[in-house]
Amino acid sequence: MRIDAENLTLHLGGRKVLDSVSLSLGGGELVGLVGPNGAGKTSLLRALALLVEPTSGQVTYDGTAAESVPGGERACEIAYLAQNAPVHWPLTVERIVELGRLPYRGRAEAARDREAVEAALRAAGAEALRHRTADTLSGGERTRVLLARALAVEAPILLADEPSQALDPYHQLGTMELLQAQARNGTGVLVVLHDLALACRYCDRLVLLAEGRKIGDGSPREVLNDRDLERAYRIKALRGSHEGRFFVLPWSKIGPPTEDAPG
Numbered sequence: 172m173r174i175d176a177e178n179l180t181l182h183l184g185g186r187k188v189l190d191s192v193s194l195s196l197g198g199g200e201l202v203g204l205v206g207p208n209g210a211g212k213t214s215l216l217r218a219l220a221l222l223v224e225p226t227s228g229q230v231t232y233d234g235t236a237a238e239s240v241p242g243g244e245r246a247c248e249i250a251y252l253a254q255n256a257p258v259h260w261p262l263t264v265e266r267i268v269e270l271g272r273l274p275y276r277g278r279a280e281a282a283r284d285r286e287a288v289e290a291a292l293r294a295a296g297a298e299a300l301r302h303r304t305a306d307t308l309s310g311g312e313r314t315r316v317l318l319a320r321a322l323a324v325e326a327p328i329l330l331a332d333e334p335s336q337a338l339d340p341y342h343q344l345g346t347m348e349l350l351q352a353q354a355r356n357g358t359g360v361l362v363v364l365h366d367l368a369l370a371c372r373y374c375d376r377l378v379l380l381a382e383g384r385k386i387g388d389g390s391p392r393e394v395l396n397d398r399d400l401e402r403a404y405r406i407k408a409l410r411g412s413h414e415g416r417f418f419v420l421p422w423s424k425i426g427p428p429t430e431d432a433p434g
């Protein structure tokens with residue numbers, strides 16, 4: 172399956188938060204969505220999943236206008252892992268992951284649901300947590316459980332908003348390996364990341380947003396060039412490569428220009 176957005180513009184609270192953004196994601200791709208705080212990354216993910224209606228522009232799933240795809244079908248085709256998703260009830264981890272199968276209610280065999288839940292728990296390294304309730308989990312454990320819930324959907328498209336948040340380095344690498352494995356199995360994965368080193372290490376392609384506009388779309392080396400890092404993040408970064416992979420390491424801030432600075 173592929174998802175395409177064309178010239179998406181979105182206003183929220185009277186402000187333009189996305190400005191004519193176009194983006195394509197195909198099955199088998201792991202694409203990193205990067206950009207500074209407030210750039211519009213979450214808004215773009217939500218617009219792609221039709222959780223928010225764009226002011227103008229169009230989203231298509233396999234060439235069909237997204238809004239004409241019935242909600243139940245959409246929920247099976249697009250798994251969305253929200254940033255900081257709250258879990259309000261003291262549900263067990265197993266139950267939370269089972270919620271990922273809700274879109275299939277009446278469509279899948281119980282045994283198939285069970286299989287998907289077990290596979291997701293295993294993949295996210297959350298099996299040992301299955302009988303714990305959400306309110307007893309650490310931030311990183313909760314992140315892994317919510318990722319497992321998204322995986323249990325077994326959707327051909329996975330939109331993940333900062334799935335490495337609150338994870339230690341071991342689990343960050345584990346999560347990115349998991350997303351990479353999903354992509355290799357044919358899933359189209361769009362992942363919001365703040366960690367540029369992780370983004371370079373694992374993503375086939377990066378999309379860089381700044382102030383609601385797309386300013387880069389290409390390989391990590393192309394997108395995270397000095398000029399656009401300065402423009403988007405106001406940082407300077409060290410650049411290198413290891414085992415054939417390009418990486419950047421954020422190194423220093425660029426201060427605001429002083430009033431009496433020349434130029």
Ligand SMILES: Nc1ncnc2c1ncn2[C@@H]1O[C@H](COP(=O)(O)OP(=O)(O)OP(=O)(O)O)[C@@H](O)[C@H]1O
Pocket residue numbers: 183184185186188206207208209210211212213214215254
């Ligand atoms: N419901 C809303 N009403 C008004 N403004 C909103 C609303 N939701 C988001 N915004 C604004 O839209 C802009 C983009 O927000 P968004 O959450 O998409 O950014 P982001 O790139 O995901 O940021 P972060 O990296 O901080 O998570 C921000 O300036 C935010 O304050």
